[in-house]
Amino acid sequence: MASYGFKRDAYAMTLSQGFSVDAAIEGDIGPSLWSVQATNLYSDIQAKGIYFSNDKYQVSKTGDRFNFLQNAPVTGTYGQTDKSFTLPQIIRSTYQFQPQQSRWSAKLGGITIEGQTIPWVGVGYQKGSIKLEMNAYDLEVVQWVLQAKNLILPGFDLKFSVSVVPQGQTQSAFTSVSYSF
Amino acid sequence: MYRQLHLKLISVKFFNGRLAPIFLGLFNLSAQAHEVSIQSESVSNRGFMTNGYWQAQNLSTRDTPLISYADQYLRAQAQVGVYGLFIEKRATASFVGNSNALVLAANNNASLDTIVQGKIDIKAQFKSFEFDALGLQLSSAPDQNIRWSLSPKLISLNKLTSG
Numbered sequence: 001m002a003s004y005g006f007k008r009d010a011y012a013m014t015l016s017q018g019f020s021v022d023a024a025i026e027g028d029i030g031p032s033l034w035s036v037q038a039t040n041l042y043s044d045i046q047a048k049g050i051y052f053s054n055d056k057y058q059v060s061k062t063g064d065r066f067n068f069l070q071n072a073p074v075t076g077t078y079g080q081t082d083k084s085f086t087l088p089q090i091i092r093s094t095y096q097f098q099p100q101q102s103r104w105s106a107k108l109g110g111i112t113i114e115g116q117t118i119p120w121v122g123v124g125y126q127k128g129s130i131k132l133e134m135n136a137y138d139l140e141v142v143q144w145v146l147q148a149k150n151l152i153l154p155g156f157d158l159k160f161s162v163s164v165v166p167q168g169q170t171q172s173a174f175t176s177v178s179y180s181f
Numbered sequence: 182m183y184r185q186l187h188l189k190l191i192s193v194k195f196f197n198g199r200l201a202p203i204f205l206g207l208f209n210l211s212a213q214a215h216e217v218s219i220q221s222e223s224v225s226n227r228g229f230m231t232n233g234y235w236q237a238q239n240l241s242t243r244d245t246p247l248i249s250y251a252d253q254y255l256r257a258q259a260q261v262g263v264y265g266l267f268i269e270k271r272a273t274a275s276f277v278g279n280s281n282a283l284v285l286a287a288n289n290n291a292s293l294d295t296i297v298q299g300k301i302d303i304k305a306q307f308k309s310f311e312f313d314a315l316g317l318q319l320s321s322a323p324d325q326n327i328r329w330s331l332s333p334k335l336i337s338l339n340k341l342t343s344g
Binding site (some may be wrong): 006015016017018019020021022023024025026027028040043045047081085087089091106111113114115117118130136137140141143152163165169171173174175177178181 | 216217218219220221232239246248249252255274277308311327329331332334335336338339340341343
């Protein structure tokens with residue numbers, strides 16, 4: 001005995017509420033800094049579509065063929081159901097080494113997205129409140145990042161990036177703007 | 182592609198919502214650090230997430246993984262005692278698959294000039310969400326050797342694509 005069938009009065013899918021948890025941890029070991037940041041480490045969002053009915057139908061299987069022993073209600077919309085979604089899980093792991101009193105730093109890490117990881121390496125140079133970084137993702141896409149802290153007024157930070165692919169094409173973007181007060 | 186879709190400016194309408202008066206009130210209650218930030222981060226291990234880039238690429242018989250994400254948000258956080266209370270409007274998308282799926286999508290499944298000998302794998306797992314959130318940030322003291330933060334948040338979903 002198995003339960004099959006759909007409600008006949010289909011209605012539009014509704015987006016609803018859910019929850020998510022971000023987490024981060026970092027630490028210092030001498031001139032080294034390590035960090036792990038997880039965006040959407042755990043999440044659950046319910047979206048309501050169309051419900052399975054509670055009607056029971058006896059179903060048997062012969063080879064690859066399913067046999068319904070009663071007529072199933074074939075009207076209505078098929079392929080919809082209640083669904084639980086998870087937000088994309090993004091985990092950034094970073095190890096940074098910066099000798100004391102040096103303006104140079106070296107980084108390596110990985111970005112894990114839905115279980116697949118992009119390895120990356122980078123170098124940075126900092127002078128005062130300005131920092132320039134070059135990060136290479138999978139040794140394929142190179143991203144230059146210019147970061148300015150306390151620009152114009154205290155607490156105002158700006159980050160700008162330019163990405164370059166091996167074919168020479170570039171793409172630039174304001175990565176972040178923040179103001180603390 | 183999805184980066185173009187999601188790079189539209191985050192609307193300031195968020196601040197007209199029901200949460201805004203409560204949140205802005207907390208800004209006044211607390212004398213500690215607050216932060217308002219806009220972030221637009223995008224990382225890919227191959228190429229750019231734009232139609233133009235993938236229209237110019239060829240189908241490949243090599244199953245090279247393509248991993249990318251785009252994460253854009255507008256966020257305001259107020260420090261209330263030891264907690265950070267924040268609201269955010271966020272669009273997050275991820276793509277895990279291979280380049281062939283994006284080449285076909287960028288060319289709208291039209292006939293391609295490329296002649297490919299051999300098997301062409303097409304893999305794509307795509308997620309795209311837009312939501313508003315209200316959350317709490319719990320964190321350790323900033324002067325510790327090991328520092329941590331935990332940010333649970335309630336989400337109100339505005340849009341999703343998953344497949």
